[in-house]
Amino acid sequence: MVYVKDLMELDYFKKNRLTLVAGMNGLKRIVKRPNIAQLMNFNEWMAGGEFLLVNGVGLHLDQTDQLLKLIENAQKGKAACIAFEISDTYLPVIPAEAKDLADQLKLPIFTLSWDVPFGEILNTVYDYIIRKQMEESRILELMQNVLFADINEEYILEQAAFYGFHLETPHCVLIGDCIPDKHHEEIYTYIQRCLHTGFHNSEKAMVMNHNGHIVAFLPEQEHLTETLEHVISQTTTVFPDVHVIFGIGNYYKQLSSYRNSYYEAVSAFRFLQSNQTQNIIFYDDLGLLRLIDDSNQGEKIRTYVYSYLAPLMSSEHTVLIETLDQFQMDNFNISKAAEHLFIHRNTLLQRLEKIYSLLQIDISDYNVRREIMNVMYLRHFI
Numbered sequence: 001m002v003y004v005k006d007l008m009e010l011d012y013f014k015k016n017r018l019t020l021v022a023g024m025n026g027l028k029r030i031v032k033r034p035n036i037a038q039l040m041n042f043n044e045w046m047a048g049g050e051f052l053l054v055n056g057v058g059l060h061l062d063q064t065d066q067l068l069k070l071i072e073n074a075q076k077g078k079a080a081c082i083a084f085e086i087s088d089t090y091l092p093v094i095p096a097e098a099k100d101l102a103d104q105l106k107l108p109i110f111t112l113s114w115d116v117p118f119g120e121i122l123n124t125v126y127d128y129i130i131r132k133q134m135e136e137s138r139i140l141e142l143m144q145n146v147l148f149a150d151i152n153e154e155y156i157l158e159q160a161a162f163y164g165f166h167l168e169t170p171h172c173v174l175i176g177d178c179i180p181d182k183h184h185e186e187i188y189t190y191i192q193r194c195l196h197t198g199f200h201n202s203e204k205a206m207v208m209n210h211n212g213h214i215v216a217f218l219p220e221q222e223h224l225t226e227t228l229e230h231v232i233s234q235t236t237t238v239f240p241d242v243h244v245i246f247g248i249g250n251y252y253k254q255l256s257s258y259r260n261s262y263y264e265a266v267s268a269f270r271f272l273q274s275n276q277t278q279n280i281i282f283y284d285d286l287g288l289l290r291l292i293d294d295s296n297q298g299e300k301i302r303t304y305v306y307s308y309l310a311p312l313m314s315s316e317h318t319v320l321i322e323t324l325d326q327f328q329m330d331n332f333n334i335s336k337a338a339e340h341l342f343i344h345r346n347t348l349l350q351r352l353e354k355i356y357s358l359l360q361i362d363i364s365d366y367n368v369r370r371e372i373m374n375v376m377y378l379r380h381f382i
Contacts, residue, residue, distance in 0.1 A: 001193060002031045002132050004081045004108050007051065012124045016116045018083065021094050022102035022109040028193060029108065031080040034125040036118060040070065043077030051125050052082045053118055056090030067091070067098050074107060081108035085116065135163055140208045143217065146255060147173075147262050153255045165206050169219060170251040173261040174228075175269040176214035178235075179243045187239055188214055194231040213269075217258065220251050225280060232279050245272040246280045275380040287377075301378055308375045311358040320358070323351045325376050332369060 005027040007013060008020065020027075032049030035042075040059060042052075052074055060066045061084075074082050082102075084091055094111060102109045112121075142159055145151050146167075160167045174195075178187045192207045195216055199205040203219030221227060232244045247269030249261030264283035272281055306313070312320045323341060327348075330336040338348040352363070361368045 001136070001189065001196075002129050003027065003193070004029050004031055004051075006132075007031060007125065007128065010124065010128060012120070016112060019111045020108060021111055022099035023081070023105065023107045025103070026081070026106035026108045028197070029080040029106075030189065030193070031125070031129065033129065034122045036122075037070065037074070037082075040066070040073065043073040043079075046077030046079065048078035050077070050079045052079045053085075053121060054082060054091075055085040055114070055118070056087070059090075061091045064095050064097055067095070068101055071098060071101050071105070071107065071109070075105045079107065081110060083110040083112055083121070085112050085114050087114040139163060139165075139206055143206055143208050143215065144210070146217075146258050147215075148259075151255065156255060160206070164204055165217075166203055166219070167206075167217070167255055167258075168253070169203065170253045171217045171219055171258065171261070172224075172251045173249045173258060173265045174214070174216040174218050174246055175248075175262075175265040176216070176244065176246045177212075177269070177273075178239075179245065180241075187235065187242060190238060191231065191235055191244065194234050198227045198231055215262075218248075224248075228280050244279060245269065247272055248280070248282045250283055271380070305375055305378050308359075308371075309379070312355065320351060320355050323348070324355050324372065325379075327352065328369070328372050328376050332363070 008018060008027070030049055031051050033047070033051070035046065035050040035052055037052055037054045038058070054061070054070065056062075059070065061070065071082065084094065086092065086094075094109065099109070138159070142156060146156060157167055176191060178191070188209060191214055192209075195205050195207050195214075195218075199219060199221070203221075205219065206217040208215050218224065228246050228248075232246075235244050236242060247265045247267070249264030249268070252258055252261050268281045268283045268286060271286060272278060309321060312318075312324070323337075326341050327334075327337045330340060334345060334348060334352075338345045341348065356363055361372075363369065
């Protein structure tokens, strides 16, 4: 992916004094292609993500209302940014009203001198986008080879280093998703961008889409949980109705062991898919599930859980399962469980007596409590 801020760093634009004048908070917009605005209704032909070039010829941009209209149309067309060529004849200056609108829309606006050829700008942007696409394709191939193929470790390390990734240092594998996954491509792109920027101050994260999920190689970081929580916070701010989940495997230094971290991340991710009360879980946090997360054991686990809870599974007793689950999550504290279930304490006591009777258990027995906790834990997992 190419962001607006990436293009600002190109030597060509530094040499030609590409100057940001407004919309600083939009520098993380993704650029997909360059384009030229020659008509005021140019947005009707835009595909989104344009690095938009404007010289103002025939557009009357020296009139502030026309300039504001052009900026609004660029936003409608989902432009990544606008670069205005400044001239005494067509657009002598970007007025404060236009800058304020761009800041409000978080749409970056740049200025260039009139003598910079459009053709050179188009070629520069196109070339950079193509090079980045080739790099991303190569990174995808490298990651897939590490996880799913026999590898020449020395060759992989060398190729990764060429793109700035130091896989000889400890890395862990992350698997991520968003629930629900409508508009998932836009959301995944945003999450990938957050993962890239979240690690830019230390080692870089390698990220790909695989089987409809985000997969990343994350370099060792002391505050990894905080970094991922920030990624989730950023994502849910932009997409409020989305629940983002990350399952993470252990760190490994040997490239050949990354595969272990991947399958550990799969186990953690599977747990989050069934237990959506959490956003992030590490493989080591799965506890006993690490010992039983085996496809050959799945049916045995299911049988154990269902047989234990069978007396509570008739239609007239379904509320009892959720009551027991909340009760054990609150460490068998009646007051807390009643509060979380939004029921009176006496109502909870009546339900619990029914549960004890149906399951034929003595809740004062520590072993009984421990088994209830295990059963409910497994129930969420399966």
